[in-house]
Amino acid sequence: MPRPRSVSPARLAAAALAVIDRDGLAGLSMRAVAAELGLTTMAVYRYVADRDELEALVVEEVLRTLDSTPPAAQPWAEQLRILVERVRATVGRHPGVVPLLVSHRHRSAGVLRWSETVVGILHGAGFDGTRRVIALRGLLSYVIGALQLEHLGPLAGPGTATIATLAGFPRLAETGQEAGAVAPDDEFAGGLAIVLRGLAR
Amino acid sequence: MPRPRSVSPARLAAAALAVIDRDGLAGLSMRAVAAELGLTTMAVYRYVADRDELEALVVEEVLRTLDSTPPAAQPWAEQLRILVERVRATVGRHPGVVPLLVSHRHRSAGVLRWSETVVGILHGAGFDGTRRVIALRGLLSYVIGALQLEHLGPLAGPGTATIATLAGFPRLAETGQEAGAVAPDDEFAGGLAIVLRGLAR
DNA sequence: ACCTGAACACCGTTCAAGT
DNA sequence: ACCTGAACACCGTTCAAGT
Numbered sequence: 001m002p003r004p005r006s007v008s009p010a011r012l013a014a015a016a017l018a019v020i021d022r023d024g025l026a027g028l029s030m031r032a033v034a035a036e037l038g039l040t041t042m043a044v045y046r047y048v049a050d051r052d053e054l055e056a057l058v059v060e061e062v063l064r065t066l067d068s069t070p071p072a073a074q075p076w077a078e079q080l081r082i083l084v085e086r087v088r089a090t091v092g093r094h095p096g097v098v099p100l101l102v103s104h105r106h107r108s109a110g111v112l113r114w115s116e117t118v119v120g121i122l123h124g125a126g127f128d129g130t131r132r133v134i135a136l137r138g139l140l141s142y143v144i145g146a147l148q149l150e151h152l153g154p155l156a157g158p159g160t161a162t163i164a165t166l167a168g169f170p171r172l173a174e175t176g177q178e179a180g181a182v183a184p185d186d187e188f189a190g191g192l193a194i195v196l197r198g199l200a201r
Numbered sequence: 202m203p204r205p206r207s208v209s210p211a212r213l214a215a216a217a218l219a220v221i222d223r224d225g226l227a228g229l230s231m232r233a234v235a236a237e238l239g240l241t242t243m244a245v246y247r248y249v250a251d252r253d254e255l256e257a258l259v260v261e262e263v264l265r266t267l268d269s270t271p272p273a274a275q276p277w278a279e280q281l282r283i284l285v286e287r288v289r290a291t292v293g294r295h296p297g298v299v300p301l302l303v304s305h306r307h308r309s310a311g312v313l314r315w316s317e318t319v320v321g322i323l324h325g326a327g328f329d330g331t332r333r334v335i336a337l338r339g340l341l342s343y344v345i346g347a348l349q350l351e352h353l354g355p356l357a358g359p360g361t362a363t364i365a366t367l368a369g370f371p372r373l374a375e376t377g378q379e380a381g382a383v384a385p386d387d388e389f390a391g392g393l394a395i396v397l398r399g400l401a402r
Numbered sequence: 403a404c405c406t407g408a409a410c411a412c413c414g415t416t417c418a419a420g421t
Numbered sequence: 422a423c424c425t426g427a428a429c430a431c432c433g434t435t436c437a438a439g440t
Contacts, residue, residue, distance in 0.1 A: 005404075030433065042434090043405055051433065102349055109368065116370040123372060130387075133380045137350060138343070138392035145346025148303055149338060167310065169317040171324060179334045186331070191339035198399030206423075231414065243415090244424055252414065 005046075007037055012047050013061035016054055020096040030054070055100050056107060062097050063110025066090045068117045076125035077196045083118055084143055084192055095151035102144055115140075135199055142195045146188055206247075208238055213248050214262035217255055221297040231255070256301050257308060263298050264311025267291045269318045277326035278397045284319055285344055285393055296352035303345055316341075336400055343396045347389055 007015075015036040019028050030051060034041045048054045071082040091098060105111045118139065122132050164173040179187075208216075216237040220229050231252060235242045249255045272283045292299060306312045319340065323333050365374040380388075 029431085031431090040406055042407080045434080046404060103353060107364065112365055112368055112370050112373060116365070116373045119372040119376050129379055130383050130391075132376055133383050134388055134391035135395070136376060137347070137380075137388055138395045141346035141350055141392055142339070142343050142396075143346065144349060145342035145344065146338070148345060149342055152304060163308065164313055164317070167313055169313050171320040172313060172317045175320050175333055175337060178330055179338075182331050182334050187335055187338055190331075190335035191342055194336070194339045194399035195343075195396060196399065197402065198395035198397065201398070230412085232412090241425055243426080246415080247423060 006043075007039070007047060009047060009057060010061070012037070012044070012054070013057040016058045017061055017094060017097070020058065021094060025096040025099060028055075056104050058097060059100050059104045059108050060110055062090065062094050062101075063108060063114075066110055066114060068110075068113040070117050070120060076121050077200055079121045080118065080139065080199075081192060081196060083114065083121070084139065085189070087114065087143055088147065088188055091147055092151075098147050098151045102148070105140075105144075138195060138199070142191065146191055150184055150188065207244075208240070208248060210248060210258060211262070213238070213245070213255070214258040217259045218262055218295060218298070221259065222295060226297040226300060229256075257305050259298060260301050260305045260309050261311055263291065263295050263302075264309060264315075267311055267315060269311075269314040271318050271321060277322050278401055280322045281319065281340065281400075282393060282397060284315065284322070285340065286390070288315065288344055289348065289389055292348055293352075299348050299352045303349070306341075306345075339396060339400070343392065347392055351385055351389065 012033070016028060016033045019032045019036055023032070030044050031041045033054065034044050037044075044054070048057065067086055068083070071079045091101060101108075101111075115136065119132065119136060122135050127135050162176075164170075164176055182190075213234070217229060217234045220233045220237055224233070231245050232242045234255065235245050238245075245255070249258065268287055269284070272280045292302060302309075302312075316337065320333065320337060323336050328336050363377075365371075365377055383391075
């Protein structure tokens with residue numbers, strides 16, 4: 001007698017995401033997700049082949065809310081800026097997922113949707129062939145790196161500025177001090193502006 | 202009767218690096234490093250407080266060979282390019298270490314040395330205050346992101362191009378095809394050139 | 403068909419003991 | 422002071438069994 005599935009993929013992903021949001025990525029385990037759903041550990045394997053697949057589900061759950069539709073007609077650099085800022089806003093709601101985003105980016109439908117739109121904008125801006133490849137990868141590199149610098153901050157201990165002072169790196173210490181006065185939003189936007197300016201030749 | 206230490210921190214780091222180079226970062230464990238040195242697992246704890254400290258040692262071992270001395274006098278963008286390319290060359294010899302570089306960057310003496318030189322070049326180029334903070338973080342973001350895109354490639358399965366074709370992302374599929382013709386060196390250098398151009402206003 | 407429970411081969415780490 | 426060996430609390434995952 002077939003029993004009905006007690007849990008949907010979406011509910012599984014939501015449970016895993018709840019674990020990550022509460023206990024961090026380190027807290028994610030098959031056992032923790034099962035407990036979150038009130039199931040035994042092995043019941044989870046009814047819905048997912050292994051941990052890797054569970055992680056992929058979490059990434060899709062997060063990117064499900066990412067709007068990848070092309071922005072309204074306006075200068076192409078501004079369109080790209082909007083798309084990149086959308087990623088940051090979406091991912092920023094679940095910082096623990098950032099490392100998963102990096103490792104699962106290749107197979108993620110959400111990343112593909114977003115990339116397709118970005119490539120379309122680049123094409124409209126006259127980018128083709130090698131130039132377009134490099135532009136896309138350059139943008140991706142910045143986004144992935146910046147998100148990690150922002151969310152995988154120092155887990156504990158003194159900041160870079162303090163360390164640099166002690167270790168005798170005066171200029172870096174000074175820059176570290178000044179960094180405290182820069183809001184994360186401005187830092188991300190500022191770095192992005194640099195990339196977009198460089199893209200515009 | 203005190204016994205002499207049988208292993209130096211450098212030898213410990215070298216053993217851990219050998220494990221990573223051979224079996225990947227997933228193969229790194231206290232037990233594997235102990236076996237590499239012909240010791241029991243717990244002997245490793247004589248030299249390192251925990252796994253985190255072992256990882257930090259590996260990062261320093263890799264960055265020990267990173268030349269962070271300022272390049273000869275020449276346009277500042279070219280000096281920055283040289284420093285960034287040095288990082289890529291050094292890290293490229295041990296791709297498995299890339300994730301450790303990301304998580305340990307704050308406490309790494311090697312990263313601090315490199316950053317101090319970069320900040321010095323930025324200062325000489327007239328960057329100060331918020332602009333310099335954003336320039337340093339922007340460069341770091343690109344480097345970290347690009348190294349990960351390069352080395353944490355798809356672990357298995359078809360590439361992005363194939364997936365995109367199947368999933369109905371025509372422009373992305375086309376770009377994926379073209380990406381095959383771009384050498385990793387050119388891709389990294391091209392992205393870096395974009396960032397440096399953007400930095401130069 | 404869905405779920406359970408025991409078990410296996412791994413982890414990092416603590417602790418008490420040996421030389 | 423350095424090293425060992427057993428043990429604990431975790432992992433992901435396999436397998437045989439229950440309903």
